[in-house]
Amino acid sequence: MSPAAFEHICIFHILDGLRDGLSHFSHPSRAAVIYARTPDSHPRICDPQDLLRGHEPMLQDFYLYSSHWRGEGTHQMEILESDEDCPVLAGTIALGARSGPMHYQMWFTDEHPDMCSVGPTKRWLEYAVGLIAQNFSTRDVQNLDTAGFVLQHCATHAVRDYIVDERSRLGWLDTRVRIYPFLDAILGVSGTQEEGEWPRGRMVVVEPAQLDQVRFICRFPAMEQPALADTKHVRKLLQAVEDSGRVLISDGQRVLGIAIGSMPGAYLAAQFSGTRGFLWIRDQLICTFYDGDFHSSNLRANLVQLEEQLLETDMDMADQHTLMQILALMVNRVRDRKHGCTLVIDTGEERLSMSGQHFETPLDLQESSQLKLACSLAKLDGALHVGRDLKLHGFGCLMDGRSVPGENRARGARFNSALRFTAEHEEIVVVVVSADRPVSIIKNGVEMTALCNFEQICSFVRPPLLAEWIMS
Structure with a gap:
């Protein structure tokens, strides 16, 4: 096989495996790479899904008008991740x-707005970097399928490596805590029901050398400490710390007892919240876990498009900010309670008259008690009518309108009614929260949050020169 043919086949398999793996860890993701085979090679780009389109001026300045990126020739792997x-x-x-085998490579992927941390994703890109160098060193075409497959299933490894790196950065280079058993236990416990209930509570891993700083309520004898691998036993113990300030304490291998209060050092914490959970290093959220795997999403509603719509109004900036906080709290409260609702945000100077249940005096959503009441009213059939004055003017409101293109019978009455209603009222933005957690933001009869379905990557010819790609 010619060097050029091996080059583009290797790039294809690794890029496709990376894209597929990150799409399962995060939302649908794209991947791209810019590389130079030797110190004197012109840079080439592989960007089959146009991740880097729109960034041509920056890439031109960085790669074509400067040679700083080339660096010095090296046989050792030098990771590049600083700004x-x-x-x-x-x-x-x-x-x-x-x-040495690949003088320069720079990988890119989507940064989603709801990511807990970009750390695990960077570790995933590091795996792609290593596989490229390894395969260009051996030039064994039979390994390429395996390289792509490996990158599809790296969530646990990426999370583990990021935890190790962060704990090292915090000064824990010499540690007795083993990360893999803890991560395996998290996934095992999260998928184990007890008397029909999913796990709730908190489990913390503390460095053995710092256990004397933990405020134990009770400790278990050494011969009776449950192993983390015994997920059924650990799941039962979690019942003792549900809905309380108590936590299970572990050294990474066994459950040592139950404690309260602050924890020392670079401790790890797993918060189980029913069918999903959260993994932390101290107060830093690393990732979430659900459906038997780790994910990058923080499980909060992505309301970026709603914020953009509010910025386009003539509302005072302070009122925009307050209204955004109110709506975010309401949406996430409804999602956590797992019932659907519809919020009609009326941004016009003249408030729209909607049929539904009204108040003698509108509820002031800046008052905590009235905001909680509004969240409870969201359970009722019909929409909540929120005005630009930061008040709730009605609930159980009905939305009607004529049929519009883009209706989707699979999305239900809330979604399609919102499409019709917003198509006839220009100053209205509607947020539809489905019972199964997806959130849709609709304006002018169009869903602003519709996901883009990227085309499947097919085998391609040798990636073009970066200069040609920019000019095209």
């Missing part, structure tokens, strides 16, 4: 490397 070494492109995560 000085990586092009800073809005909406992307970047990580690259220099090495």
